[in-house]
Amino acid sequence: xxxxxxxxxxxIISVLEKDARASLRKISEEVGVALGTVSNxxxxxxxxxxxxxxxxxxxxxxxxxxxxxVVGLRIEKGxxxxxxxxxxxxRRVCGVYDVTGDYDSxxxxxxxxxxxxxxxxxxxxxxxxxxxxxxxxxxNTVKESPPTPPEN
Numbered sequence: 001x002x003x004x005x006x007x008x009x010x011x012i013i014s015v016l017e018k019d020a021r022a023s024l025r026k027i028s029e030e031v032g033v034a035l036g037t038v039s040n041x042x043x044x045x046x047x048x049x050x051x052x053x054x055x056x057x058x059x060x061x062x063x064x065x066x067x068x069x070v071v072g073l074r075i076e077k078g079x080x081x082x083x084x085x086x087x088x089x090x091r092r093v094c095g096v097y098d099v100t101g102d103y104d105s106x107x108x109x110x111x112x113x114x115x116x117x118x119x120x121x122x123x124x125x126x127x128x129x130x131x132x133x134x135x136x137x138x139x140n141t142v143k144e145s146p147p148t149p150p151e152n
Contacts, residue, residue, distance in 0.1 A: 005045075005149050008031060008033060009045060009050075009149070010148075010149050010151075011030075011031040012041055012045075013045075013050075013051075013148070014148075015030050016051070017146065017148070020054040020055065020056075024039050024042070060110055064112050065092075065110035065112060066111070066112060066113055067110065067111040067112070067114070067116070067117050067137060067138075068109075068138040068141065069107075069108075069109050069120075069135050069138060070106060070108055070135075070136045070138060071106065071107040071108075071109065071133055071134065071136070072102065072103035072105075072106055073087075073103055073104060073105040073106070073107065073125065073133050074103055074104055074130070074132040074133075075104045075105060075129060075131065076131055079129040080098070080104055080105065082129065083105070083130060084096045084098075084105055087105075087107060087125070087127075090109070090120070092110055092111055092116070093109045093124070103134075107125070117135075117137075121133070121135055
């Protein structure tokens with residue numbers, strides 16, 4: 001799909017990334033194109049699935065999620081999907097990924113405090129079918145952002 005996105009689309013996306021509630025008029029002014037052009041392009045990107053939706057960005061720390069963890073999992077052969085689906089249902093889990101390398105799956109999760117992390121580790125990351133888990137506590141987030149369109 002990136003071949004179908006041009007510089008104007010990238011500029012529109014950039015404005016929406018900063019403020020998903022920006023009006024078409026504001027986007028038009030910032031990008032320097034006609035209001036109709038913005039409207040048509042946003043509609044086209046929504047219909048083609050480039051723009052999946054509009055979301056609120058929340059501060060996890062201010063919501064009480066003080067700890068961020070990355071967990072590597074080795075999962076019993078033939079049970080990957082089943083185990084990943086179970087883990088994904090936990091409200092503390094932000095992402096579950098199939099990966100290459102030493103682990104079968106990586107999990108990004110948040111915990112409120114050490115006790116909550118202990119519960120996550122003992123009751124979610126050690127369910128039947130998980131052969132090994134290694135939990136890494138994130139000390140500092142250098143960058144965390146949504147994907148942006150590649151440059152051509």
